[in-house]
Amino acid sequence: MSARDYAEKDYYAALGVSKDASSADIKKVYRKLARDLHPDKNPGDNNAEERFKSVSEAYDVLSDDTKRREYDEARSLFGGGLRTGGFPSGGGQPGGFNFDLGDLLGNQGGGFGDVLGGLFGGQGRRAQPRAPRRGADVDAEVTLAFADAVRGVTVPLRLSTKGACPTCSGSGAAPGTSPKACEVCGGAGVTNRNQGAFGFAEPCRACRGTGRVVETPCPTCRGTGETTKERTLTVRVPAGVKDGQRIRLAGRGSPGERGGPAGDLMVKVHVTRHPVFGRTGDNLTVTVPVTYPEAALGANVKVPTLDGQVTVKVPAGTTNGRVFRVRGRGVPRKSGTPGDLLVTVEVAVPQKLSNEQREALEKYAALAPDDPREHLREVIL
Ligand SMILES: [Zn+2]
Ligand SMILES: [Zn+2]
Missing domain, CATH: 1.10.287.110 (DnaJ domain)
Incomplete structure (x- = not known):
């Protein structure tokens, strides 16, 4: 800025x-x-x-x-x-030679194409060398806890952005000196090369297209004219972002120049895994073990959500893997209705049995001689 x-x-x-x-x-x-x-x-x-x-x-x-x-x-x-307008060049840094590559090359992106365009009779953008320029978009990444991504969160985001070196005001020349016109290209920033019938203009290699050469480099930026600034932004991440999603925060990128709008901040979001909950789209998922008697006889089972617990009625005769839907306990949506919590029931099989339990189960087995593999019998034979 x-x-x-x-x-x-x-x-x-x-x-x-x-x-x-x-x-x-x-x-x-x-x-x-x-x-x-x-x-x-x-x-x-x-x-x-x-x-x-x-x-x-x-x-x-x-x-x-x-x-x-x-x-x-x-x-x-x-x-x-x-x-805007009418202000002398120098970007408001009095006393310093303010060298702006964008100005030399003709603004907006400042690519060499602009120089070539200008040389070959295109309008170039030299006509408005001091037009406002939009700031660059800035990329950043942030890692969020699972629940924060679901609910939305405000996070500090440390960014390093390149800006004009404060010591030399971006000229790259040590204080008290100024860049000299490049001798190779005479300050034009481009050199001409003839190849067959065509003449090509290409960016001058000696000065990398800037038209200027720094003889005594600025000690702060070593002649590059740029320094990296750390800044911390407070960024509001909306509820419901997904792992890998990119969110655009308009106007939070690099500041514009000469009154131009700021660029955007593109934040790539990483979301850490949750020990209990998973996510498919806007639905949360959770696996809840139930005992065999609970599945067979039915039970009211307490199930955690990201926001307190709910009771899920597991009806008698529930099979392993059955999914119950708890409406509105999923991920918040812009539309207002949140997604659902999908509860998968997993019938837990005891790994150890006491003698009494074993006897009870053996008694049960004797009472229930039905063969659950009956329908496979033909295939087996
Ligand atoms: Zn040059
Ligand atoms: Zn410097």
């Missing part, structure tokens, strides 16, 4: 707090707003969604002492409420 982007946004107004609000107050206000404006609570309300985003963005900055200080400085430097 450049100082200028900061200057264009009023984070204090977004949260409705005063400039000298304490971090505790900011946190309190944010929590309430985040709760009220949460998309789960306001389905289909674009207005609430936008507000939710801007509140999250404001909190991201104001909750971080360093970022808040930077933000306050930027606001006092440029004044609040500044709109």
Whole structure:
């Protein structure tokens, strides 16, 4: 986030707090707003969604002492409420040579294709070198406990993002020096090569297409002009995410430039296994052992759910593997009706018998001489 982007946004107004609000107050206000404006609570309300985003963005900055200080400085430097356009180049970092590859190559993705497009008569994007640019999408991964994935959870997500080096403002040149025009390409960033009837322009290898060469590299970034910044985002993972699912958090990626929108944050979710519950789609599954007498005579069996226990009536004559459905005790769904809990009954066979038990079973066997394999007899013979 450049100082200028900061200057264009009023984070204090977004949260409705005063400039000298304490971090505790900011946190309190944010929590309430985040709760009220949460998309789960306001389905289909674009207005609430936008507000939710801007509140999250404001909190991201104001909750971080360093970022808040930077933000306050930027606001006092440029004044609040500044709109895009008319601002001198340099991205709001006074005193530093601000070298922006995107500007040189013509913005938007800044690929070499832009340079070539410009050379070969395409419009290029040089026409609007200072147009707003959307921030890059950022990929992240998070591992959630099984129950958290089912219920939804707010997790801190540490991200490392690359940004302009603060020492050299991204130029890559040591303070007090500035990059020189590349001698190989004369600063154009491209060289021409002739092959048969065609001339090709290709990115200059000496300066890697930048048109500039750093003679005395900045000690902080070793001449790359980039440093990696750690930032921690608080991310609300919606209820019901699945292992391997990717969720897109709009506007939580890299900040845009020159007033452009922020990129998105793509979070790949991993979900750890649960010792008891499984999941198929929006249904939870659980296997519940019952004794042979319970299965044969019927019983009320207490079954755990992710949210307390329920009693399942196992009717007399229940066979091994029968599945009972407990409605609404599965995974929450956007539609409002949660999935179900599927309870599989497993008839437990005792591994040890006392003499008394053995006698009782032998007595039972004598009373029930039916052959359960009768239907297999023809096949066997
Ligand atoms: Zn060059
Ligand atoms: Zn540097």
